[in-house]
Amino acid sequence: MKPINIGLMGVGTVGGGTATVLKRNAGEITRRAGREIRLIQAANRDVAKARAALGPDVLVVDDALQIVNNPDVDIVVELIGGDTIAKELVLKAIENGKHVVTANKKLLALHGTEIFARAQEKGVMVAFEAAVAGGIPIIKTLREGLAANRIEWIAGIINGTSNFILTEMRDKGASFAEVLEQAQQLGYAEADPTFDIEGHDAGHKLTIMAALAFGIPMQFDKCYLEGISQLDGRDIRYAEELGYRVKLLGLTRRTDAGVELRVHPTLIPEGRLIANVNGVMNAVLVKGDALGPTLSYGAGAGALPTASAVVADIVDVTRLLTSDPEHRVPHLAFQPDQLQDLAILPITEVTSSYYLRIGAIDRAGVLANITRLLAENGISIEALIQKGSVSDGTAEVVILTHRVQEKAINHAIAGIEALDSVAGKVVRLRMEELND
Amino acid sequence: MKPINIGLMGVGTVGGGTATVLKRNAGEITRRAGREIRLIQAANRDVAKARAALGPDVLVVDDALQIVNNPDVDIVVELIGGDTIAKELVLKAIENGKHVVTANKKLLALHGTEIFARAQEKGVMVAFEAAVAGGIPIIKTLREGLAANRIEWIAGIINGTSNFILTEMRDKGASFAEVLEQAQQLGYAEADPTFDIEGHDAGHKLTIMAALAFGIPMQFDKCYLEGISQLDGRDIRYAEELGYRVKLLGLTRRTDAGVELRVHPTLIPEGRLIANVNGVMNAVLVKGDALGPTLSYGAGAGALPTASAVVADIVDVTRLLTSDPEHRVPHLAFQPDQLQDLAILPITEVTSSYYLRIGAIDRAGVLANITRLLAENGISIEALIQKGSVSDGTAEVVILTHRVQEKAINHAIAGIEALDSVAGKVVRLRMEELND
Numbered sequence: 001m002k003p004i005n006i007g008l009m010g011v012g013t014v015g016g017g018t019a020t021v022l023k024r025n026a027g028e029i030t031r032r033a034g035r036e037i038r039l040i041q042a043a044n045r046d047v048a049k050a051r052a053a054l055g056p057d058v059l060v061v062d063d064a065l066q067i068v069n070n071p072d073v074d075i076v077v078e079l080i081g082g083d084t085i086a087k088e089l090v091l092k093a094i095e096n097g098k099h100v101v102t103a104n105k106k107l108l109a110l111h112g113t114e115i116f117a118r119a120q121e122k123g124v125m126v127a128f129e130a131a132v133a134g135g136i137p138i139i140k141t142l143r144e145g146l147a148a149n150r151i152e153w154i155a156g157i158i159n160g161t162s163n164f165i166l167t168e169m170r171d172k173g174a175s176f177a178e179v180l181e182q183a184q185q186l187g188y189a190e191a192d193p194t195f196d197i198e199g200h201d202a203g204h205k206l207t208i209m210a211a212l213a214f215g216i217p218m219q220f221d222k223c224y225l226e227g228i229s230q231l232d233g234r235d236i237r238y239a240e241e242l243g244y245r246v247k248l249l250g251l252t253r254r255t256d257a258g259v260e261l262r263v264h265p266t267l268i269p270e271g272r273l274i275a276n277v278n279g280v281m282n283a284v285l286v287k288g289d290a291l292g293p294t295l296s297y298g299a300g301a302g303a304l305p306t307a308s309a310v311v312a313d314i315v316d317v318t319r320l321l322t323s324d325p326e327h328r329v330p331h332l333a334f335q336p337d338q339l340q341d342l343a344i345l346p347i348t349e350v351t352s353s354y355y356l357r358i359g360a361i362d363r364a365g366v367l368a369n370i371t372r373l374l375a376e377n378g379i380s381i382e383a384l385i386q387k388g389s390v391s392d393g394t395a396e397v398v399i400l401t402h403r404v405q406e407k408a409i410n411h412a413i414a415g416i417e418a419l420d421s422v423a424g425k426v427v428r429l430r431m432e433e434l435n436d
Numbered sequence: 437m438k439p440i441n442i443g444l445m446g447v448g449t450v451g452g453g454t455a456t457v458l459k460r461n462a463g464e465i466t467r468r469a470g471r472e473i474r475l476i477q478a479a480n481r482d483v484a485k486a487r488a489a490l491g492p493d494v495l496v497v498d499d500a501l502q503i504v505n506n507p508d509v510d511i512v513v514e515l516i517g518g519d520t521i522a523k524e525l526v527l528k529a530i531e532n533g534k535h536v537v538t539a540n541k542k543l544l545a546l547h548g549t550e551i552f553a554r555a556q557e558k559g560v561m562v563a564f565e566a567a568v569a570g571g572i573p574i575i576k577t578l579r580e581g582l583a584a585n586r587i588e589w590i591a592g593i594i595n596g597t598s599n600f601i602l603t604e605m606r607d608k609g610a611s612f613a614e615v616l617e618q619a620q621q622l623g624y625a626e627a628d629p630t631f632d633i634e635g636h637d638a639g640h641k642l643t644i645m646a647a648l649a650f651g652i653p654m655q656f657d658k659c660y661l662e663g664i665s666q667l668d669g670r671d672i673r674y675a676e677e678l679g680y681r682v683k684l685l686g687l688t689r690r691t692d693a694g695v696e697l698r699v700h701p702t703l704i705p706e707g708r709l710i711a712n713v714n715g716v717m718n719a720v721l722v723k724g725d726a727l728g729p730t731l732s733y734g735a736g737a738g739a740l741p742t743a744s745a746v747v748a749d750i751v752d753v754t755r756l757l758t759s760d761p762e763h764r765v766p767h768l769a770f771q772p773d774q775l776q777d778l779a780i781l782p783i784t785e786v787t788s789s790y791y792l793r794i795g796a797i798d799r800a801g802v803l804a805n806i807t808r809l810l811a812e813n814g815i816s817i818e819a820l821i822q823k824g825s826v827s828d829g830t831a832e833v834v835i836l837t838h839r840v841q842e843k844a845i846n847h848a849i850a851g852i853e854a855l856d857s858v859a860g861k862v863v864r865l866r867m868e869e870l871n872d
Binding site for chain 1: 437453457460461464465467468469470565571572573576577580581582583584585586651709712713724725726727728729730731732733734735740741743744745746747748750751752755756757758759760762763764765766769770771774
């Protein structure tokens with residue numbers, strides 16, 4: 001059979017990795033795909049650098065439009081990132097009847113609904129396994145492997161930078177700032193780490209998974225984001241004493257009232273497998289009504305792991321090139337005319353258990369006041385520990401609550417902070433058992 | 437689009453679960469598959485029982501041949517098990533041009549090569565996600581998700597019964613016999629548990645995964661099987677002291693000399709995620725050259741989890757009904773003309789680290805003799821602990837070795853057992869780091 005020609009837009013880390021995998025495993029890939037897959041053209045702003053990375057067999061240009069307009073290119077691989085130029089190029093490629101493979105989570109979380117609609121009209125595929133959790137085939141698992149299930153919820157460790165920082169904070173008792181600096185030196189965190197540590201990256205990935213799980217449009221603007229930069233090492237230690245680990249989780253859950261879509265630091269029982277996912281690794285736990293909980297674990301970033309997903313998509317698209325578009329796996333898992341516009345719940349409507357740390361001026365009555373305020377807001381206590389007086393004359397009270405709506409806990413916290421016997425702000429972290 | 441008609445052969449636990457999932461999630465499944473999937477006919481020896489389970493909408497017959505010969509049936513689901521009647525029926529269904537979905541690992545591990553060749557000739561699909569690790573989509577991960585990778589090895593906890601027994605032996609310090617009885621009462625082990633506890637079931641599943649990973653024919657007859665029935669609780673405790681957990685692993689690895697294919701109790705470092713997979717749960721760890729290690733975890737058995745995989749296969753086959761057979765995912769991951777006949781290594785040629793427990797009559801010189809025999813066989817020691825004298829006047833020496841060929845350790849063990857100062861047989865368990 002005729003070889004398949006790939007045009008690559010963006011020759012950075014993942015682009016270089018994709019070229020490496022296509023070359024190194026060419027034999028293995030051809031034995032699987034049934035035809036040769038050739039990288040014929042690449043576009044990169046720095047042409048010389050791309051040429052050095054790709055060798056003499058690949059035509060390198062500086063204008064990516066030449067790729068989407070090249071009649072010899074069957075599949076366009078978009079690894080530029082961002083949602084400006086990349087969006088134009090992807091739409092133009094679709095317009096030209098080309099299939100697209102992309103790792104661009106931001107583009108899809110913000111403009112996926114539009115892009116998939118255009119692809120549907122033109123009968124082309126837009127594959128995006130690499131956009132979520134790097135090389136872990138979680139898109140395939142959600143869209144195909146769990147097709148029999150009513151998916152109930154997803155909880156994912158989907159940002160390696162944050163997970164590395166949290167792992168080090170726990171293992172070494174170091175502060176967020178110290179570990180961030182170390183992560184930057186190791187290349188695990190960007191010079192401006194906001195995108196990773198404030199939950200934006202995880203939010204993009206979660207938005208995509210929620211769309212696939214529940215058959216809803218992409219709604220990143222409604223995703224609640226809370227990062228790890230304000231996390232105090234003390235809370236990681238106290239959580240540990242209570243049998244929990246703190247992870248930055250992306251959580252989405254279908255409830256009668258609507259869909260929860262939220263990224264925040266979360267206490268998880270230490271016995272859960274996902275609580276033991278450490279360092280830069282990623283893992284996604286999905287609860288299906290038939291299968292129960294299933295976890296997928298692996299490298300969520302890096303040149304070769306991400307290329308593994310890009311190339312798997314290329315093989316998939318290659319197999320389906322001649323297929324009838326009506327019978328392909330739908331982009332968003334459900335048939336395009338079967339999407340539902342379920343409401344995304346505001347964070348105040350979400351139900352969770354909570355970890356509270358309260359700085360109490362050490363005197364009689366403070367506990368009674370706190371527990372009274374919790375009770376008045378319908379919040380019951382699962383555990384309470386009091387840490388001995390600290391140097392400034394205050395004690396710390398740590399409370400784990402049962403499940404309650406976030407607005408109730410907010411109201412209780414406001415009341416607690418107003419108490420004379422309470423010093424400073426109450427620290428509040430969400431807690432999930434991940435067992436129902 | 438026209439509904440797809442399913443004929444179900446075997447209405448036991450998984451058959452009933454399949455009917456339940458198809459009915460309960462009919463809306464969700466249709467939204468994904470783009471057409472209705474209907475169970476129209478079922479065959480079961482006990483017709484009344486099947487009728488009670490399936491309700492009035494499904495025609496129940498006692499002769500499964502009526503299903504494979506029914507012109508209205510598009511997809512035949514084989515849940516009879518075994519490799520006699522099931523084989524005839526599957527071959528007849530293929531002959532009749534029907535697609536087949538099966539959960540029958542024994543059938544495929546023994547006769548898969550023949551069955552897939554016949555399916556290929558007739559242009560039909562034989563899907564078997566449910567044959568390995570129940571509802572975990574590991575077949576899809578191996579065949580499609582990791583298509584870019586040269587797969588290096590697979591290590592799986594793929595028998596829930598054995599994993600439940602090992603978990604309980606560790607948690608409660610109970611003996612194999614005690615826990616087996618408990619497992620039988622809970623329905624986790626059969627009245628005759630041989631198939632599960634002696635590694636046959638795991639061997640079937642491993643054989644299938646090895647074929648998919650390396651593009652080799654099914655060779656269950658060359659799979660080394662060692663179960664858990666001889667495992668002594670002491671060794672689980674000593675392993676624990678040394679930082680290891682004991683799991684029944686299915687292991688397959690590509691080496692320059694050939695393919696390793698083996699099922700046996702294995703010491704794994706306790707920090708590995710797979711070492712923390714407990715109870716009846718399954719997990720498969722796959723090492724790809726691009727992705728690195730990736731783990732898939734979930735329920736490996738049970739009515740609804742297994743049905744999750746059966747129905748996912750039905751949806752896959754439904755989507756591909758009109759596809760060109762040349763472009764489908766090949767049954768064994770690689771194109772049929774691209775299979776390789778790599779040799780399966782005999783267990784004596786396999787390289788592993790080892791755990792040895794030696795009953796030594798407590799007198800000077802015994803350690804010197806043991807270490808001399810190990811050294812003479814080229815075996816270096818990673819750790820050695822001596823447990824104080826036990827009641828019968830012997831001490832126990834526990835040794836962890838570095839990697840060495842099994843025939844060398846066998847030779848050393850024979851020498852050690854011949855020593856006057858050594859009492860009884862040497863206990864030997866294999867040990868894998870699972871990190872390279």
